[in-house]
Structure formats: structure tokens, C-alpha cells
Amino acid sequence: MAARRQYEELARQLSALGAVKRGLGRMLPHECPTGSAAVLTLLDRHGEMRMSRLAELLAIDMSVTSRHVAHVADHGWINRSPDPADKRSRILRLTPTGRDMLAELSERHMNALAHYLADWSDDEVDQLNSLLERLRTSFGDCRPPA
Numbered sequence: 704m705a706a707r708r709q710y711e712e713l714a715r716q717l718s719a720l721g722a723v724k725r726g727l728g729r730m731l732p733h734e735c736p737t738g739s740a741a742v743l744t745l746l747d748r749h750g751e752m753r754m755s756r757l758a759e760l761l762a763i764d765m766s767v768t769s770r771h772v773a774h775v776a777d778h779g780w781i782n783r784s785p786d787p788a789d790k791r792s793r794i795l796r797l798t799p800t801g802r803d804m805l806a807e808l809s810e811r812h813m814n815a816l817a818h819y820l821a822d823w824s825d826d827e828v829d830q831l832n833s834l835l836e837r838l839r840t841s842f843g844d845c846r847p848p849a
Contacts, residue, residue, distance in 0.1 A: 726819075730811045734778060735804060738771040743780055743797065743805050751796040753786060780804050 705713075728737045735743075745760050746752070752760075758768035772795060775781045780801030786792040797805075820828060 727812060727815055730815045731808060732804075732811075735808065736774075738767075739775050739778075739780070740808050742768075742771045742775050742795075743801055743808070746781060746795060746797045746801070747805055751794050753792050754795060755792075757795060775801065778804075 731737065731740055741761060742757065745757060749756075749760065754768055754772055755765065757772070758765045761768055761771075772781070772783070776783055778800075779798055781795050782798055783793040783795055786794050823831075
């Protein structure tokens with residue numbers, strides 16, 4: 704088991720990752736802030752869904768989710784159609800324009816990572832990916848039950 708000082712250093716490093724995330728966020732197009740990018744990414748990864756499911760995946764309040772959804776819908780990146788099972792609910796789906804925006808976001812992220820990690824070896828990038836995946840797996844779904 705790691706020593707306390709190692710966990711303290713890990714806590715500092717994880718806290719500092721916020722700067723990395725903010726830096727990557729600055730690479731996004733002005734019209735697609737991080738919340739919008741998260742909505743598009745989750746719809747791409749998980750497929751169409753109700754807003755309640757999206758809020759759950761984002762781990763944010765329904766009112767904040769609603770604002771993000773309104774923004775991406777206003778830009779034509781998603782459409783909202785009535786849920787056949789419950790007419791009060793809407794099903795959210797990516798549009799072709801939304802997929803185009805996702806491709807642009809991906810390209811920007813890849814270019815930024817390639818720039819900042821240019822002096823890293825392929826093995827080092829693979830090692831980082833493996834360790835981050837293991838960290839996420841160790842934490843699992845650490846959100847409190849609803």
C-alpha cells in the first residue's frame with residue numbers, strides 16, 4: 704500500500720488536472736462550451752436518450768442539463784422528439800450537424816494533446832492511458848445513490 708505522502712501528492716496532482724481540463728476546454732469553438740461538448744459526447748457514446756438519463760450521466764441538476772440541451776438544440780446539433788412511451792418526455796438525438804461538431808471537437812482535442820505531449824513516447828502515452836483507466840475503474844461510479 705502506498706504511503707500517506709504518496710496519496711497527498713496524488714491528491715495534489717489530481718487537483719492540478721483541472722488546469723489541463725480547462726486548457727483543453729479553451730480549445731473548443733466559442734459556440735460549443737464544455738457543457739455542450741459533454742452533451743454531444745454522451746449522446747454519441749450512449750445513443751438517443753431522455754433528458755433525465757442525460758442529467759444522470761452528466762451528474763448535474765436537471766435545470767442545468769436543460770440549459771445545455773437548449774443550447775445544443777438551438778445550434779441544430781441535436782433534435783428533441785416526443786417519446787412514444789411517454790408524450791411528456793422528449794428523446795434527444797444527435798443530428799448530422801451535431802456529428803460534424805463532434806468531429807471538429809475530436810480534431811481539436813487530438814491536435815492539442817499531440818502538441819502538449821509531443822515529447823512523450825508512445826509507451827508513455829499508453830502507460831498514462833492504462834493508469835487513468837485503472838484509476839477510473841477503481842473509483843467505479845462514486846456518485847451517491849439517488
